[in-house]
Amino acid sequence: MEEVSWKNRRIGELVEENHVHAYVLFYFGIKFYEFSELTLEQVCLQKGLRVEQVLRELESPSLLQETDLPLTSYPIDLIIEYLKHAHFIFIKHKLPYMAGLVQGFNAQHDDYLSVERDLKVVFPLFVEDFIHHIYEEEDNLFSYIRSLERAVKGNYNPTRLFYLLERSSLHKFAAEHEAHDDEMEGIRSITRDYKMSSDTPLHIKVLYNELKEFEKSLIIHARIENEILFPKAMALENKVKKLYFEKTKFN
Template identity: 40%
Template sequence: MEKVNKKITELVANNPDSASVLHFLGIHYFNYTEQTLGEVCQQQGLDAALVMRRLNESAQLRDKTQINLEEYPIELIVEYLKHSHYVFIKQRLTYISSLLDNYQDSSAIVKDLKLIFPHFFKDFVEHVYDEEDTLFAYILILRKLQQSKQKITDSQLLEKIQQKVQGKTIAHFAKEHREEDNEMNGMRELTNQYQHTNQNDLHAKVILDALKSFEGELKIHAKIENDILFPKAQQLEQEVLSISHS
């Protein structure tokens, strides 16, 4: 119960990730600079034991190793990646956006981030939805064809596939994906690798740590697509095309 008696800002300073957990429990740490966790829970009508359990669970989840997606069928891998997209947009980026909107201090870097982040957010959402509507949709069509052993002879089906992929193969998608610039390059360069220039500015530290953590998740996501999804999808595409040409 030691955490209950600590100031919210002390908990966040010791573990910036805790700010995200508190955020989704309705506690915006920057509004409670002088209050303890117990005091805030009482004020908000929250069960302090439940809040502490969520904080501990979050720390444990981050320590767990990545599940082995290679063992799963491709449609489940696609669903896993789509769920990751949802988490990125509805949780990670929405949280960072809230942190930036509520920043009141004087950091020039954070002020610049407040200007460029909305554009990054918009571009990221468009990229995600485009990937789901083209690549993922194509993979799921191929999977259905594989399961039904159906040849691609129906003209309407051919037209539907061509509309989804604009004439591209999985190899084209894979090449484009590997050649894409890291979406976070601009913000990483602006913040000098997410370095905290003012250790007394806790809010800026939380923002930069959240961006760094998000980039780490993006790298894992991209690795899953490059190392697992694309090889499986290419094999699937070849199998479906071989059935159609037989």
């Protein structure tokens, strides 16, 4: 599509054509539902933005997405860094964007009035619980695994290691993690599995598509933790226990 046609198309049209455009515009400070009838060029003038820069991002959005990295072959410290980076994207990018969509939700459609009401109550609670879970995971699980890494390299205090192994267990972490694996069940229920029809308003289409994509990312994220991180961490934990008890046996 030629650049001139992008400049002169309405924001609503661009988002209707590709819902990812709404995400790109959001990070330029443009809420598509507030400027849907204006052209891209008109909005850029209002916002003091360089239209060429916005066009470049719309045409080739540099959005960070889940990739098919060979994580199974990665050392455990790199897997943790990958997961922490995904946490950062969730908390600093995806959740604020979706929260803005929910906050600006104005159903204007009888089929979605109850959805609007319920999402405005439930989604902030979901965000609060999700962020708490993320930080708890980093402070406890990731911290524990890093301690195991140091211990297997011989960098540990025997007394502290004893209490760490007594207090923590990867089987317990895994069980608690499994309980959080379907965090979006309530949102799916409210939206009736993101059900849409031909006359669904654009704002709702964008919101539902973002929620679906976020859920897909969470499923991939959980699979990486369950199928790659935990098995590697459990093997590490067993190795540390064996080293520790062999050492104490001869003291």
